[in-house]
Amino acid sequence: MPDTCVMCGAVIPEGAWVCWACEHDIMEGKPMDETNIELKLNDHEHEIGSLKHRMKAVEENQKALNSLATSVAVVAEKTDAISNKVDSIDSKVSAIEQKPGKRWDGIVDKLLWLVIGAAIAALFAQAGVAV
Numbered sequence: 001m002p003d004t005c006v007m008c009g010a011v012i013p014e015g016a017w018v019c020w021a022c023e024h025d026i027m028e029g030k031p032m033d034e035t036n037i038e039l040k041l042n043d044h045e046h047e048i049g050s051l052k053h054r055m056k057a058v059e060e061n062q063k064a065l066n067s068l069a070t071s072v073a074v075v076a077e078k079t080d081a082i083s084n085k086v087d088s089i090d091s092k093v094s095a096i097e098q099k100p101g102k103r104w105d106g107i108v109d110k111l112l113w114l115v116i117g118a119a120i121a122a123l124f125a126q127a128g129v130a131v
């Protein structure tokens with residue numbers, strides 16, 4: 001919202017109170033329109049009240065936002081901890097899954113040696129060599 005002259009309501013540069021025409025009138029000693037000034041002051045008071053109200057709402061939103069940011073940080077921390085635990089559990093499960101495989105491999109090795117031994121014994125028996 002642009003700044004306006006407190007005397008005539010014309011748009012003026014930010015930070016100024018009166019336009020150059022009203023400033024000229026003041027310098028020339030022309031009487032100020034007090035009714036217009038009072039209306040403008042009332043407008044400004046109303047606007048300041050509205051701004052205070054809106055600022056209060058912004059402060060409440062900011063508090064909620066800060067609280068949310070803190071909660072997000074806590075959730076991120078807990079997520080990291082959970083992720084580490086899942087990694088640990090995953091490696092343990094992988095180790096457990098490999099155990100039956102190793103056991104089975106051992107059994108297959110033993111059976112293979114048994115079959116080879118039996119075949120060799122059969123070959124020796126066929127050749128007439130006593131084992």
Ligand SMILES: [Zn+2]
Binds near residue numbers: 007
């Ligand atoms: Zn003016």
